[in-house]
Amino acid sequence: MIASRRAARQAGPPVTAPKPAPPTHRVLPVGEESHTHNPTEVEASKKAKQRRKRRRRGASRVPDRAIVFVGPMAAGKTSLGRRVAKELAVPFVDSDVLFVREHGAITDFFAAHGEPEFRRIEAEIIAAELAKPGTKILALGGGAVLTESTRQLLAQYPTILLMTTQDAVLRTANLSRRPLLRDDPSAWGRILAERKPLYLEVANVTFRTDRAGKEQLTKRVVQWVKAYGRKERANARRSTTERGREVSMDEKKERE
Numbered sequence: 001m002i003a004s005r006r007a008a009r010q011a012g013p014p015v016t017a018p019k020p021a022p023p024t025h026r027v028l029p030v031g032e033e034s035h036t037h038n039p040t041e042v043e044a045s046k047k048a049k050q051r052r053k054r055r056r057r058g059a060s061r062v063p064d065r066a067i068v069f070v071g072p073m074a075a076g077k078t079s080l081g082r083r084v085a086k087e088l089a090v091p092f093v094d095s096d097v098l099f100v101r102e103h104g105a106i107t108d109f110f111a112a113h114g115e116p117e118f119r120r121i122e123a124e125i126i127a128a129e130l131a132k133p134g135t136k137i138l139a140l141g142g143g144a145v146l147t148e149s150t151r152q153l154l155a156q157y158p159t160i161l162l163m164t165t166q167d168a169v170l171r172t173a174n175l176s177r178r179p180l181l182r183d184d185p186s187a188w189g190r191i192l193a194e195r196k197p198l199y200l201e202v203a204n205v206t207f208r209t210d211r212a213g214k215e216q217l218t219k220r221v222v223q224w225v226k227a228y229g230r231k232e233r234a235n236a237r238r239s240t241t242e243r244g245r246e247v248s249m250d251e252k253k254e255r256e
């Protein structure tokens, strides 16, 4: 059976078979690329392999847990977070989106149950998301840092603060989706003044989103994340070696 299938494969299609359709520039699904001998498709396959290799290399340099984005309303957590996640080929999660999925619109929830109940559930959602293994970009709601337990958890995660100015927000953000700002534009600055110390307490680094375009910022944040991952791995290797040395010193002492 196997021999006959091999023979059929070696024999190729019957001479009378209709001519196959001309090759197209279709991008082949992952895993199918190596079954072609068409030069265009071979080239596409090579490029796909290189891309996967680059992604694996990139992924191995990023921290193996959540990378968190914090910052004031409309600073760019969602738009930049999505871009950075795409570039690193890791999932993007937004705590506001998780909340809405479970409990409906945030403004309605505030009106019906009040802010303290919102903060309690928000903190639970964030803690559960941080506890899940694997690299991801996690964007937090603008007020998540108000909760102390969340701030304490963030001490164990690379945390990026996105900062901007009220002028930039009023220029770029869609105010119809932000009724608080539409009705009282100076609310943004007042809220930021109250929260700034909390943002700075949890952040490992700050990027200004009003001073550079999204593309340039994405590159800079990706570079920072990779450098953070490299440093963390180097530190882990160093402390393993040091622990190894301590053990062998102890063994030596015991033998003496």
Ligand SMILES: Nc1ncnc2c1ncn2[C@@H]1O[C@H](COP(=O)(O)OP(=O)(O)OP(=O)(O)O)[C@@H](O)[C@H]1O
Pocket (backbone or CB within 6 Å): 071, 072, 073, 074, 075, 076, 077, 078, 079, 080, 096, 141, 142, 172, 173, 174, 209, 210, 212, 213, 214, 217
């Ligand atoms: N670097 C940038 N340059 C110009 N515009 C930007 C930049 N970053 C974000 N924006 C714009 O600012 C607006 C707010 O961005 P985004 O919704 O990502 O902010 P956010 O921090 O997620 O807001 P929220 O706190 O409401 O969730 C969007 O219109 C976005 O396109």
Ligand SMILES: O=C(O)C1=C[C@@H](O)[C@@H](O)[C@H](O)C1
Pocket (backbone or CB within 6 Å): 073, 096, 106, 140, 141, 142, 143, 144
């Ligand atoms: O700044 C805030 O307090 C908030 C920001 C949003 O991301 C939402 O989490 C919610 O609207 C509260």
Ligand SMILES: [Mg+2]
Pocket (backbone or CB within 6 Å): 077, 078, 079, 094, 096, 139
């Ligand atoms: Mg957002």
